[in-house]
Amino acid sequence: MGRTIFAGGTVVTAEGSFDADVLVEDEKIVAVGTDLSYEVAETIDVSGKLLMPGFIDGHTHMDMPFGGTVTADDWATGTAAALAGGTTTIVDFSLQDVDGSLGDAVDTWHEKARGKALVDYGFHVAITNLAQVKDEISRLPELGVSSIKIFMAYKGTPLYAEDADLFEAMQIAREAGVLVMVHAENGDVVAKLQEQALAAGNTDPVYHALTRPEEAEAEATNRAIQLAEIAGAPLLVVHVSCAAALEPIHRAHELGQTVYAETCPQYFVFSVEDLRKPGFEGAKYVCSPPMREKWNREPLWRGLQLGDLQIFGSDHCAFNFEGQKDLGRNDFTKIPNGCPGAEERAMVLWTHGVLEGRVSENQFVAVLATNQAKVHGLYPRKGMLAPGSDADIVVWDPMLETTATVANRHGNVDYTPYEGMDFHGGPSEVYVRGNLAYKDGDVIAEHGSGRFVERNFTHPAI
Structure with missing residues (x-):
């Protein structure tokens, strides 16, 4: 050109x-x-x-298997939604097959993106079987991958990791120059609360939130931070949703520990009350960690203001209402976890953050672009x-005015939780x-x- x-x-x-x-x-x-x-x-x-600068979204799930189905957005429709929201680079999660290698996971995601992606992209690797691939972590930088994800949630699935595996992954990653990311929720507590809820006949979508309490996220966040301190490893806590989880992050920063933290747009505009909507409508708002009580929003805004929350990702993980979300119509634990958000991410932050005086336009750029590039190994390119x-x-x-409707979205989802919202x-x-x-x-x-x-x-x- x-x-x-x-x-x-x-x-x-x-x-x-x-x-x-x-x-x-x-x-x-x-x-x-x-x-x-x-x-x-x-x-x-x-x-x-x-x-x-083009926005960077370091947290997307395109064409990803989950809960017996696959996310509704592939690399064509998902990156179209991202583009419409100002995003020019995403970092998606390649998922290790429980019997496969990390290299195989990266290769599989290259195939998913090839011929479809509309924006530039990188990959994290989500580990499901550390014992099988621990020797591979040190070779990830050769594949252009600089981060791994460990799940402290989803007990009973291949995603779930015991503390011993999380800690060992931190030690290995430290030596390899690889960043460890964690989904921080106490998987044991959540599994027990889910079991008890179902036994009591509580199957509605709101129980997704009620069985994943803020304290379970806070405890796991603190535990991951302490394990990272022992391992001497930097840590990224993704999708921080509540004040209780933000507290140990703030404390770690006061003590000088290298802990990065991300929050997401859904936690600033939705709440647990949305999961109580009549019928099965609440399923549209099921994601993990779940939507919280509204009072958590102000502490999250303060986290962005103070720099305790350095990045603002979408956790775009879209499932159709018909044929996917309704898999859990009689059992909330079977509702696929995730919401679309790549298209709305920046507009939520501008409308409710910049225009309402909570963050500056410069902080807006930092958490959407510059800090994203730094944390995710893309800076200064x-x-x-x-x-x-x-x-x-x-x-x-x-001056642009937009009202979100399913008709004017650019993804491939049959609903939008942002329906009727003005940006x-x-x-x-x-x-x-x-x-x-x-x-x-x-x-x-x-x-x-x-x-x-x-x-x-x-x-x-x-």
């Missing part, structure tokens, strides 16, 4: 905002400054708009608007490596145009 100048906009970075033009050439940013001019350059007028970085650019229109501000155009990929509601990128990006974890200070 030739030279392109994005002219007349306001550049918004994690550090500050300023009026500047952005010059792009050969998929890279060449210069950021005022009065940039080249005789042979296409000029794109972005007056009145904000120029931001991704996550910033600076010479040498990929020309992943979001043209953000602060103020959103992406008008999205560029992946300088190539126009989304404009005014339409996905333009070609399937397969997304590229695999190798990642390298560097223990960033944020």
Whole structure:
């Protein structure tokens, strides 16, 4: 591609905002400054708009088997939804087959993405059988993978890991330069509460939340942090949903421990009351950790403000209401866990965070792009608007008004939990490596145009 100048906009970075033009050439940013001019350059007028680095979503589940079914969004429809939300790079979870290798998992996910992905992408590896693959962890960086995920929840499934395995994985990962991510819920407690609920005849969706109490998340979060401290390993706690789980994270930061933490949009706009909706409607809001009492939102906002929560991911894990969510119509434990959110992630944060004065536009960029790039080993190639970085650019229109409906979503799900929700501000155009990929509601990128990006974890200070 030739030279392109994005002219007349306001550049918004994690550090500050300023009026500047952005010059792009050969998929890279060449210069950021005022009065940039080249005789042979296409000029794109972005007056009145904000120029931001392409958003990164380090927590998606595309085409993933779970609970006897497979997520509704594959790599074509899921990345279309991500693009419509301003996301130009995702990091998805390749799932180890219980009898397979980590290399096999990565290869399988490459096949899932090939010919479909509309955005750039990387992979985590979710480990289901540590004993079989512990020797492989040190070789993951050779595959461009810099993180593994361990599940402290889902007891009785291959995902569940005992403390001994979690701790050993931390020790191995520390030596390999690989980041350990945890889904922190006490699997034993949740399993026992579920058993007791079903025995009492409590089968409705709300019992998904009631059997996964905040204390179970808080206890597991604290346990993972303490184990990581003993192992001398950095840790990423994903989808933090409540104040009780945030407390040990804040304490770890005060003590100087390297603990990264993520939260997600659903915890800022939905609550346990949504799971109480009449009929089986509550199943649409079933995800893990579950929606919490509304009062948890303010502590989570403070976590973003203070930097205890450094990244804002979607945990996009979409299942259709008909034929998937309704597998648990008579047993809440059989409702597939997960909600769509890749498309709405940034708009939730802008509407309820920036516009309501809870976070600045610079913090917005930090938790959606820059910190994501640092934590997930993509920085400085991704996550910033600076010479040498990929020309992943979001043209953000602060005046854009959107009402979410299932009809105007870009994914492949038969409902949206955000139905009827109004968003103020959103992406008008999205560029992946300088190539126009989304404009005014339409996905333009070609399937397969997304590229695999190798990642390298560097223990960033944020």
